[in-house]
Amino acid sequence: MTEEPKHKPAWLKVKLPKGQVYKDVQRLVKGNALVTVCEEALCPNRGECWSHGTATFMVCGEVCTRACGFCATRTAKPGPLDPEEPRKVAEAVAHMKLSHTVVTMVTRDDLPDGAAGHIAETIRAIRQASPETIIEVLTSDFNGNEQALACVIDARPHIFNHNLETVERLTPMVRFRAQYRRSLHMLRRALEMAPGMVVTKSGIMLGLGETRAEVERSMDDLLEQGVSVLTMGQYLRPSPRHLPVIDYLRPEVFDELREVALAKGFRHVASGPLIRSSHHDANFRPELDILEAINEDLRRRGELPAEPAPEP
Numbered sequence: 001m002t003e004e005p006k007h008k009p010a011w012l013k014v015k016l017p018k019g020q021v022y023k024d025v026q027r028l029v030k031g032n033a034l035v036t037v038c039e040e041a042l043c044p045n046r047g048e049c050w051s052h053g054t055a056t057f058m059v060c061g062e063v064c065t066r067a068c069g070f071c072a073t074r075t076a077k078p079g080p081l082d083p084e085e086p087r088k089v090a091e092a093v094a095h096m097k098l099s100h101t102v103v104t105m106v107t108r109d110d111l112p113d114g115a116a117g118h119i120a121e122t123i124r125a126i127r128q129a130s131p132e133t134i135i136e137v138l139t140s141d142f143n144g145n146e147q148a149l150a151c152v153i154d155a156r157p158h159i160f161n162h163n164l165e166t167v168e169r170l171t172p173m174v175r176f177r178a179q180y181r182r183s184l185h186m187l188r189r190a191l192e193m194a195p196g197m198v199v200t201k202s203g204i205m206l207g208l209g210e211t212r213a214e215v216e217r218s219m220d221d222l223l224e225q226g227v228s229v230l231t232m233g234q235y236l237r238p239s240p241r242h243l244p245v246i247d248y249l250r251p252e253v254f255d256e257l258r259e260v261a262l263a264k265g266f267r268h269v270a271s272g273p274l275i276r277s278s279h280h281d282a283n284f285r286p287e288l289d290i291l292e293a294i295n296e297d298l299r300r301r302g303e304l305p306a307e308p309a310p311e312p
Helices: 020-031 046-051 085-096 116-129 146-154 180-193 212-224 251-264 288-300
Strands: 056-059 100-105 134-138 159-161 199-206 229-234 268-271
Touching (some): 085 116
Parallel strands (some): 100 134
């Protein structure tokens, strides 16, 4: 493996967080004992996003049962789930008046359902507190447990996100205990479990030594599973203990890859050095027919109030 380039290029420099909105979000997160992936993953966009009043909530604890080569989240034996966490997250979403929220998680291989039930509870709590909010979840692969996946999908998130993170050849090195083909399978099954009622999404980090051909192969693999939203961003090394950066891709390369992905058939693509799977620039609103199908299903199940009858 080659040495990491000594200096980050200028296009990766970000402004320090500031402003009253940033402070308000920070106070809300700390005051409710919430965890954000913004902080845990050392996201370079956390100052920008928090200054715009947005945050990605990370649930199921602060430690992960896997030790992936790219991730800053601490690996250890996790504690029990906080039964109050779904309510706390929902109250924060309502307080921030978020039109789009992202809920991600640490991997919980220690639990029989991989914490799927906890994710489902969080989705339902958010919907009850803020019915108009678009809910995106970014989950683990649940070790391929389709019952766990079905539990999450049955809660009707608008967007189901599960990241490939890297190309197939590099997966064993980059993603501890994950499997490239298993991730693809779970993305396909999520769509099959709720046809017409969910959007599937995935993301890839670049700069780990992948080739252009491998990136395009991953695009094709995702499209074959029905994934319609893609994010691509630059891998940044969290610490010397993590995998080194092999290459810093220039912004124009990300622009080119975005055009390639759109030409291949993705409906929405966010691609840039600082793009992350939960970055607000990568958010989009699902098509109206999908939103209507979800709402109709929730009304049928009594999880949303019936629409008022039209006036004569």
